[in-house]
Amino acid sequence: MNKIIEFQGVSKSFGDLQVLENLNLHVMSGEKLALIGPSGSGKTTILRILMTLEPIDSGIVMVDGDYLWHQKTDNKLEPASEKHLHKMRQNICMVFQQFNLFPHLTVVDNIVQPQVLIKKSNKNDALNKAEELLALVGLEGKESQYPHQLSGGQQQRVAIARALAMDPKIMLFDEVTSALDPELVDEVLTVLHQLAESTDTTMLTVTHEMNFARDFADRVLFFDKGKIVESGPPDMIFTNPKEARTRDFLKNFIGKI
Amino acid sequence: MEWSWTVVLDVMPKMLAGLVITIQATFIGAILAYVLGLMLAILKMSKSKPLAFSVYWSSEFVRRTPLLVQLYFLFYVLPDFGIFLEPFTAGVLGLGIHFSTYTSEVFRAGIENVPKGQWEAAKSLNYTPYQTMRYVILPQAIPPMIPPLANYLITMFKETPLLAAITVVELFNAANIYSNSNYKYLEPMTLVGVFFLLVSVPAAIAANRLEQKFKPEEVR
Numbered sequence: 001m002n003k004i005i006e007f008q009g010v011s012k013s014f015g016d017l018q019v020l021e022n023l024n025l026h027v028m029s030g031e032k033l034a035l036i037g038p039s040g041s042g043k044t045t046i047l048r049i050l051m052t053l054e055p056i057d058s059g060i061v062m063v064d065g066d067y068l069w070h071q072k073t074d075n076k077l078e079p080a081s082e083k084h085l086h087k088m089r090q091n092i093c094m095v096f097q098q099f100n101l102f103p104h105l106t107v108v109d110n111i112v113q114p115q116v117l118i119k120k121s122n123k124n125d126a127l128n129k130a131e132e133l134l135a136l137v138g139l140e141g142k143e144s145q146y147p148h149q150l151s152g153g154q155q156q157r158v159a160i161a162r163a164l165a166m167d168p169k170i171m172l173f174d175e176v177t178s179a180l181d182p183e184l185v186d187e188v189l190t191v192l193h194q195l196a197e198s199t200d201t202t203m204l205t206v207t208h209e210m211n212f213a214r215d216f217a218d219r220v221l222f223f224d225k226g227k228i229v230e231s232g233p234p235d236m237i238f239t240n241p242k243e244a245r246t247r248d249f250l251k252n253f254i255g256k257i
Numbered sequence: 258m259e260w261s262w263t264v265v266l267d268v269m270p271k272m273l274a275g276l277v278i279t280i281q282a283t284f285i286g287a288i289l290a291y292v293l294g295l296m297l298a299i300l301k302m303s304k305s306k307p308l309a310f311s312v313y314w315s316s317e318f319v320r321r322t323p324l325l326v327q328l329y330f331l332f333y334v335l336p337d338f339g340i341f342l343e344p345f346t347a348g349v350l351g352l353g354i355h356f357s358t359y360t361s362e363v364f365r366a367g368i369e370n371v372p373k374g375q376w377e378a379a380k381s382l383n384y385t386p387y388q389t390m391r392y393v394i395l396p397q398a399i400p401p402m403i404p405p406l407a408n409y410l411i412t413m414f415k416e417t418p419l420l421a422a423i424t425v426v427e428l429f430n431a432a433n434i435y436s437n438s439n440y441k442y443l444e445p446m447t448l449v450g451v452f453f454l455l456v457s458v459p460a461a462i463a464a465n466r467l468e469q470k471f472k473p474e475e476v477r
Contacts, residue, residue: 051381082386089383100378104396113392114382166382 003062004029004170004202005050010059012045019045021226023059029169030200034213034234037223038249043206047172050204051094052085064091064169093168097175099155101147101162107134108143111162119166126165133161137191153184157191164195173205177212185209192216210253214238222246264444268435272445275431276452282349282427283414289353290413291406294360299390301365320358325419327351332423348420348427356413363405367398404468411460415453428452 005027012020019042027033035043048054049061052068060077061068070077071084080088101110111130115121121129134140137157147155156176163171173192177185189212196203196216207213213220214234222230222237222245230243241247300312319327331347342350371394379389418429426434432445 051377053377053380086383086385089380092381094377094381096374096378096381098372098374100372100374102375102378102393102397114384117388117392118383162382 002029002065003027004031004064005204006060006062007046008060008062010049010061011057012042012049012054013057019226020049020056023226023228025221025228027202027204029202031202032196032216032218033202033204034217034220035204035206035223036208036210036213036220036237036249037229041223042226043221043223044174047094047174047204047206050092050170051172052089052092053094063088091169092172093163093166093170094172094174095156095159095163095176097178099147099152099159099179101155101159103147106144106146107139107150107158110147110158111165114162115165129165130161133164134158136164137161138187151184152180153187156180156188160188160191160195168201170202170204173203173207175206175208177207177209189216210238210250222249224249258443261441261444264439264441265448268432268441268445268448271431271435272428272448272452275426275428278345278425278431279414279417279427279429280456282345282352282417282420282425283410285349286352286356286413286417287410289349290356290360290409293353293357295364297357297361298364298368301361302368316358316361319355324351324355324416325422327355328419328423344420344423344425347423348417348425351423352413352416352420356409360406360409363402363409364398367402368394370401371397400471403471404464407460407464407467411457411464414457414460418449 003026005025007023007025010020010023011018019040023042023046025046035046037043045054049056050063050068056069060070066088067077067080068085068088069080071080072078101107102113105113108127108130111133112123112126115126115129116123119126131140131143134143137160139154139157139161142150142154142158147158150158160176176192177188180188189209192205193212193216195201203216205213205216217234219231220234220237221228222241222243224245230237230241230246237246238250241250297312297316301309301316303309303312328348328351331342331351332344335342335347375393375397376389379393384393417427420427421430421433424430429449432449436442436445
């Protein structure tokens with residue numbers, strides 16, 4: 001097992017608001033990580049930094065042995081070029097709270113187009129893979145529908161299939177059930193749970209579903225105010241947290257765990 | 258003054274030839290206005306502040322000055338700098354450049370209306386900036402832009418008589434030349450009006466239909 005993600009002293013502010021403060025974190029290849037904590041604690045920012053949607057202010061992020069936000073030229077560390085970021089993004093894919101499917105494309109084209117454009121797959125292979133993945137997320141028969149014809153839960157499952165089609169080494173799930181009606185949450189979490197069991201893809205998920213975090217994750221990180229307050233296996237965090245702040249936070253979820 | 262059908266018959270062929278020029282100028286000018294407008298819109302949204310700023314202000318400058326003056330500039334001033342343009346070329350360029358500053362605002366608004374999440378999803382799938390624009394943003398941005406773009410086409414059509422000022426013999430100028438040499442104004446000028454109506458009324462109806470068709474969907 002090797003470290004696939006490493007944050008070294010990473011800080012990030014939005015204006016006056018410091019969302020990450022000198023963060024150190026590493027994730028092993030294949031690890032399933034759940035990031036929990038109050039809103040605004042910086043957990044989503046970690047995913048957005050990894051997806052290169054949000055640059056860092058200082059520190060270093062390593063992904064799969066290479067600098068994410070920097071590149072080495074003549075032994076000097078320089079800010080990453082767009083070309084370098086493009087190369088680094090090949091390893092990573094993100095699933096969003098709002099699904100962000102392409103509304104002008106059918107379900108199957110949402111999954112086929114990125115494969116053809118980015119992975120240069122031929123159309124038939126891409127199509128087969130899309131069918132396979134749609135079956136995996138339980139959406140056979142929805143190929144030719146448009147996203148707005150599907151329920152939120154179905155759209156999110158398509159988004160998961162679309163991300164899987166890119167064969168990323170790292171998958172990021174950003175509050176993927178937060179925009180869903182309560183009765184649709186489970187169908188998405190079930191898919192994620194199956195995925196976690198069946199693949200060795202590294203997965204980071206930001207979630208407010210504590211039950212899911214416990215079942216899904218190898219390790220849970222509790223964030224507050226831009227810092228990791230506590231980190232450990234789910235059993236420890238949920239049944240016997242050491243830190244008072246973790247306990248206070250988890251109190252809100254009593255009865256739901 | 259009596260309406261004379263002889264004059265009508267006499268001027269008709271010249272005016273039909275003029276109408277063809279008018280329509281050509283409108284369409285070529287519009288294509289230019291659309292292509293240039295899209296490029297301006299993309300530049301205006303550039304991350305480089307100085308670039309976006311200078312494109313914005315030069316396009317404002319063109320938008321806030323009369324097309325007639327710009328046509329004069331292209332046709333009568335540029336030759337002083339060694340650039341000689343055919344009247345039709347200068348006219349089409351003038352129309353295209355002038356209206357590109359309007360269409361660029363349509364494009365910019367259309368592109369900015371595409372939710373931020375679409376850009377982020379494209380980035381997450383590792384689309385290049387070009388692929389993002391071509392396959393994700395524009396296909397969503399263009400349908401709602403079609404009605405305003407069609408309306409600019411109609412406006413451009415109505416502005417073509419200005420090209421008479423730089424000697425283009427379009428519909429109005431064809432009538433005008435005839436009038437000036439025959440001292441007959443009633444029939445040719447009435448016909449100009451009728452021709453413009455005959456084209457722009459159906460065009461306006463068509464534009465209206467487009468607007469209905471591309472109304473934003475209520476269910477998203």
